[in-house]
Amino acid sequence: MSTAKTFTRSACAIANSLDVVGDKWSLLVVRDLLHGKRTYGELVNSPERIPTNILAERLKRLEGAGIIVSTPYQQHPKRYAYTLTPKGSALGDVLLAFVRWGKQHIPGTVTLNQGSASGASAASTANSRRRRAKRAG
Amino acid sequence: MSTAKTFTRSACAIANSLDVVGDKWSLLVVRDLLHGKRTYGELVNSPERIPTNILAERLKRLEGAGIIVSTPYQQHPKRYAYTLTPKGSALGDVLLAFVRWGKQHIPGTVTLNQGSASGASAASTANSRRRRAKRAG
DNA sequence: GTAGTCACTTGCATTTTGCAAGTCTATTGC
DNA sequence: GCAATAGACTTGCAAAATGCAAGTGACTAC
Numbered sequence: 159m160s161t162a163k164t165f166t167r168s169a170c171a172i173a174n175s176l177d178v179v180g181d182k183w184s185l186l187v188v189r190d191l192l193h194g195k196r197t198y199g200e201l202v203n204s205p206e207r208i209p210t211n212i213l214a215e216r217l218k219r220l221e222g223a224g225i226i227v228s229t230p231y232q233q234h235p236k237r238y239a240y241t242l243t244p245k246g247s248a249l250g251d252v253l254l255a256f257v258r259w260g261k262q263h264i265p266g267t268v269t270l271n272q273g274s275a276s277g278a279s280a281a282s283t284a285n286s287r288r289r290r291a292k293r294a295g
Numbered sequence: 296m297s298t299a300k301t302f303t304r305s306a307c308a309i310a311n312s313l314d315v316v317g318d319k320w321s322l323l324v325v326r327d328l329l330h331g332k333r334t335y336g337e338l339v340n341s342p343e344r345i346p347t348n349i350l351a352e353r354l355k356r357l358e359g360a361g362i363i364v365s366t367p368y369q370q371h372p373k374r375y376a377y378t379l380t381p382k383g384s385a386l387g388d389v390l391l392a393f394v395r396w397g398k399q400h401i402p403g404t405v406t407l408n409q410g411s412a413s414g415a416s417a418a419s420t421a422n423s424r425r426r427r428a429k430r431a432g
Numbered sequence: 433g434t435a436g437t438c439a440c441t442t443g444c445a446t447t448t449t450g451c452a453a454g455t456c457t458a459t460t461g462c
Numbered sequence: 463g464c465a466a467t468a469g470a471c472t473t474g475c476a477a478a479a480t481g482c483a484a485g486t487g488a489c490t491a492c
Contacts, residue, residue: 168342171397171404172326172390178401182317182449189309198470205305209450214471224400235457237470245400253309255392260308263361263382264315267308318479335439346481351440372488374439 178223179249183208183216185256188242188249189270191226196239205270225249315360316386320345320353322393325379325386326407328363333376342407362386 167173179185190204201213208216217240220226225246228238242249260267304310316322320343327341338350345353354377357363362383365375379386397404 165403167344168407169403169405170323170326170342170407171394171401172407173323173343174401174404175393175397176319176322180317180319180322182313185313185317186307186310189307199468202470205307206310207304209452210471211451211473212449215448235470248396248400252389252392252396255389256312257308259385259389260312263385264308264311266302266306267311268306270305270307270309320480336437339439346483347440348442348482349480352479372439 175252178225179220179252183212184220185249185253187213187216187220188225188246189253191240191242191246192250192253193270196241197237198240201240220246312389315362316357316389320349321357322386322390324350324353324357325362325383326390328377328379328383329387329390330407333378334374335377338377357383 165174166177179188186204186206186208187201190201195201195204198213198217201217202208202210217226217228221228221240223245224243226240226242228240231237231239257269261269302311303314316325323341323343323345324338327338332338332341335350335354338354339345339347354363354365358365358377360382361380363377363379365377368374368376394406398406
């Protein structure tokens, strides 16, 4: 009983990989992290506009799976920087395969390689505008 | 206005690939098809035991996305064989990346390479046993 | 002509998404 | 010090996806 693995579906490497990152958002978070993004705000402001509750849940799941680690970069208030573990970085090959396939077979798609945090500040303005609307009521 | 693409989330090749095959089952169907499986029954009897309603829906979606084609191999009753298009076969690289990552980072996982339809008949027996239970009522 | 098989479809409960808004902690302007 | 702003989440809830179980239609075997 060295490895008492009880797989959810099967022992297939593909099936188990999909159980970890086989949803519409996880790999996009990994993509952003590979591109140098590190904070919650930077991740939220990606072009795909991931819902905040989904992002929070995914960050927890990915951390639980050993794909990312969160390290506090400030106390008061506590803020975390999310970075990839070696296991997470290794997903780069999967991402690359998706990029190649997508560019070749889905017309109009491109490689998004926007460098890290740039452009995040511009988007954050629109984000907070909505909140005021209800305070005013 | 040559390509009036309206992407759901962004023009990113990864995001759009995930919109097509970014769920827990689609790539497993592609895996089986790459392994030589061709009929509904063969796909149903894969070790992951995909629910039949999900399989039917995925086959339609994958066909709509140009990843597979269904060709009738018999009339009366109509039966279809599902095969990969070049676009679908090209997903082999993505699958390969997942296999490599899974085997390296998820302990206990293996490469499932069971040849085509073998083993399907043994599983189909257990499948039909349940149906009798309600007919008897 | 009845049981069995294959390829689906249908019903429904559970789970997951995703939009919108709320909270919590701290900083800035006055 | 008090309102406004901001970043990082959390919460509520409607809609969609998932998954179990059973049903259907067209045949085959006996």
